[in-house]
Amino acid sequence: EAGVAQSPRYKIIEKRQSVAFWCNPISGHATLYWYQQILGQGPKLLIQFQNNGVVDDSQLPKDRFSAERLKGVDSTLKIQPAKLEDSAVYLCASSLGRLAGPYNEQFFGPGTRLTVL
Amino acid sequence: ELKVEQNPLFLSMQEGKNYTIYCNYSTTSDRLYWYRQDPGKSLESLFVLLSNGAVKQEGRLMASLDTKARLSTLHITAAVHDLSATYFCAVGGTGNQFYFGTGTSLTVIP
Numbered sequence: 001e002a003g004v005a006q007s008p009r010y011k012i013i014e015k016r017q018s019v020a021f022w023c024n025p026i027s028g029h030a031t032l033y034w035y036q037q038i039l040g041q042g043p044k045l046l047i048q049f050q051n052n053g054v055v056d057d058s059q060l061p062k063d064r065f066s067a068e069r070l071k072g073v074d075s076t077l078k079i080q081p082a083k084l085e086d087s088a089v090y091l092c093a094s095s096l097g098r099l100a101g102p103y104n105e106q107f108f109g110p111g112t113r114l115t116v117l
Numbered sequence: 118e119l120k121v122e123q124n125p126l127f128l129s130m131q132e133g134k135n136y137t138i139y140c141n142y143s144t145t146s147d148r149l150y151w152y153r154q155d156p157g158k159s160l161e162s163l164f165v166l167l168s169n170g171a172v173k174q175e176g177r178l179m180a181s182l183d184t185k186a187r188l189s190t191l192h193i194t195a196a197v198h199d200l201s202a203t204y205f206c207a208v209g210g211t212g213n214q215f216y217f218g219t220g221t222s223l224t225v226i227p
Contacts, residue, residue: 031213033214033215040220041219041220042121042205042207042217042218042219042220043160043205043215043217044217045214045215045216048212048213048214055212055213056212056214091159091160093160095213097213103165103167104148104209104213105150105162105165106150106162106207106215107162108152108159108160108161109159110158110159111159
């Protein structure tokens, strides 16, 4: 079974530039998550999708971050404009969602390491 | 918001020794997950704990959950170098969100 795919793996940009990350979840997984992991910290949830609808985006800085999941499969996360403090690894994860019941394990992609200079 | 604390944050232990990592959380949850992360890599699922008193073991690692105390432990038995990594616990929220702890960076010294 193919895992969660993410691209690019690395990205270096100047502050105030824009950047976009792409995620392809495991086939059949209804729920998709984007996390931000700052060096030395645990992942922090940015946004959660159930199919193509947003379930939770309470910690997404909406003035500069946006995300979409058209057709309920792939997703993109965009930052515009980037700040220095956005330097982090952006992880995408997917799970079966409500179909899994309580055993709703999340599977993580390899992440995109963003450096903002 | 659900808060998750892990301790210790850093752990250096000799091969062959035993140790326990603790994960405390602030509000009721009956779902607790343990992940391993190697440097520069993504998170690998280790254990899923779904009920009070749940205990799971895989090799030299054993995880347990006490929902009444809001505590999970990850016990390492006779550590080997290959176990060196960062270990995260994550607590399930009401909407299937995960709330991650700060992580425990484990280094096993020969």
